[in-house]
Amino acid sequence: MFATRAFRPATQLSRHARRWASESTQPAGGSNALMYGGAGAGVLGLGAWYLNSGAQKAESKAPASKDEEKNVPAKADAPLKVFKGGDQGFVPLVLDKVEELNKNTKRFRFKFDEDDAVSGLTIASALITKFKGPNDEKPTIRPYTPVSDEDTPGYLDFIVKRYPNGPMSEHIHDMSPGDKLEMKGPIPKYPWQANKHNHIALIAGGTGITPMWQLARAIAKNPEDKTKVTLIFANVTKEDILLKKELDQLESDKPDQFRAFYVLDNPPEGWKQGKGHVTKDLLKEIIPGPKEENIKVFVCGPPGMYKAISGAKKSPAEQGELTGYLSELGYDQSQVYKF
Numbered sequence: 001m002f003a004t005r006a007f008r009p010a011t012q013l014s015r016h017a018r019r020w021a022s023e024s025t026q027p028a029g030g031s032n033a034l035m036y037g038g039a040g041a042g043v044l045g046l047g048a049w050y051l052n053s054g055a056q057k058a059e060s061k062a063p064a065s066k067d068e069e070k071n072v073p074a075k076a077d078a079p080l081k082v083f084k085g086g087d088q089g090f091v092p093l094v095l096d097k098v099e100e101l102n103k104n105t106k107r108f109r110f111k112f113d114e115d116d117a118v119s120g121l122t123i124a125s126a127l128i129t130k131f132k133g134p135n136d137e138k139p140t141i142r143p144y145t146p147v148s149d150e151d152t153p154g155y156l157d158f159i160v161k162r163y164p165n166g167p168m169s170e171h172i173h174d175m176s177p178g179d180k181l182e183m184k185g186p187i188p189k190y191p192w193q194a195n196k197h198n199h200i201a202l203i204a205g206g207t208g209i210t211p212m213w214q215l216a217r218a219i220a221k222n223p224e225d226k227t228k229v230t231l232i233f234a235n236v237t238k239e240d241i242l243l244k245k246e247l248d249q250l251e252s253d254k255p256d257q258f259r260a261f262y263v264l265d266n267p268p269e270g271w272k273q274g275k276g277h278v279t280k281d282l283l284k285e286i287i288p289g290p291k292e293e294n295i296k297v298f299v300c301g302p303p304g305m306y307k308a309i310s311g312a313k314k315s316p317a318e319q320g321e322l323t324g325y326l327s328e329l330g331y332d333q334s335q336v337y338k339f
Contacts, residue, residue: 079153081120082112083127083185090130090182095175096155102239105161105207107147108172110181115154119146123218124211124339125186131171142168143187145210147243149217159242161207190298190337192218194225198294201287202231203278203309205301209233209242211339212300217246220254227257230287234263234278234305238271261286278309280325290330297331300339313338 082091093110100106121127127146132139148157162173175181192215202212212231219225235241247260263274263282274282288295299310306312307324314320322333 079151080114080117082117083120083183085120085186085188088184090128090184092180092182093156095177095179095181097177098175101159101242105159105240105242106173108158108160108175109148109155110158110183111155112153118153119148119150119156119186121146121150121186122188123150123192124189124215126189126211127183127185128187129168129172130182130184131168133167133171140167140171145214147210147213149221150214159207159210189339190215194219194222195227197227197296199228199230199288199292200295201297202229202233203283203287203297203299203301204231205234205278205305206240207242208300208302208305208339210300212298213243213246215298216250216258220250220258228288229258231258231260232263232274232278232282232286233260234265234274234301236265238264238268278305278325280328283309283325284329290332290335295335297326297336298339299326299336306338310336310338 082093093112095108096111097109098106099109124145126143129142129144130139144158144160146156147159148155158172160169160172163169172181189211200215202216204212212233216229216231219227219229231247233241233247241262250258251260261273263276263278264271265276267273267275287297297310299306301309303312309324310326311321311323319333319336319338322331322336326336
């Protein structure tokens with residue numbers, strides 16, 4: 001393991017952070033991608049749309065060609081995609097492993113029927129999960145963004161926080177290896193292409209880190225994508241910082257491209273980064289300004305965070321009016337995307 005880079009306290013970050021946020025990056029080009037509890041408000045409408053969008057179609061495989069029978073090399077098939085979108089129905093996946101991350105959050109690994117299959121998710125997209133209990137009149141529908149790489153064969157991972165009286169999160173936390181959960185997707189979010197923006201800011205709270213991680217990971221794994229990434233990640237305690245090891249590794253691997261700033265409501269003694277909530281002054285210090293060229297700000301977190309920073313989404317399919325700190329700082333609607 002490597003050591004995490006130490007940062008100055010948030011109150012002393014202004015000069016350093018503004019320099020980082022405004023340093024020039026390569027111009028866009030190429031191929032043209034409660035406060036901190038979690039995300040997912042307003043998902044039932046989108047879930048219902050997916051629930052009623054048709055049945056899964058069976059897939060057949062053609063018999064071997066004459067050339068194949070003669071051992072003539074043939075073009076390799078693309079990996080099988082578990083989730084194909086369109087009118088595909090829900091796919092039941094078996095829970096394989098469970099890893100406890102903190103007092104109320106776990107990582108759940110679901111395996112595919114074929115060991116060499118991949119999820120089929122695009123950047124950025126999510127999956128719909130469905131569960132109907134024996135006493136439920138209607139199924140519970142919730143979206144989740146996997147944290148495993150889209151090209152990883154054989155399985156996908158979710159990070160799920162358990163909420164009291166949260167029907168889906170409680171159901172998933174009560175599952176045991178061997179149990180099945182129905183899923184459908186991908187649900188397209190913000191379509192990403194390499195170098196789509198010069199610099200992006202990711203503002204996340206709690207489990208709202210999952211779509212941010214999907215996007216940052218995709219940028220980092222593409223050597224042609226020079227997009228600069230600044231993350232502000234807010235949590236209650238240090239133990240609540242999800243994917244910290246992976247974020248540290250990304251920052252170590254890409255120090256000139258990726259930076260993370262952490263904000264804790266209840267920081268431990270000696271904490272050197274942000275304290276309290278994400279404020280307008282902190283955003284002004286850390287993220288690229290609204291007048292900088294070709295920037296984009298992404299927000300994902302619970303309702304309280306949305307309200308303070310960007311205003312809530314109008315519906316799962318509509319972004320809603322931009323309000324809050326970002327509007328007050330001069331960002332316009334086209335510069336902000338709410339996951």
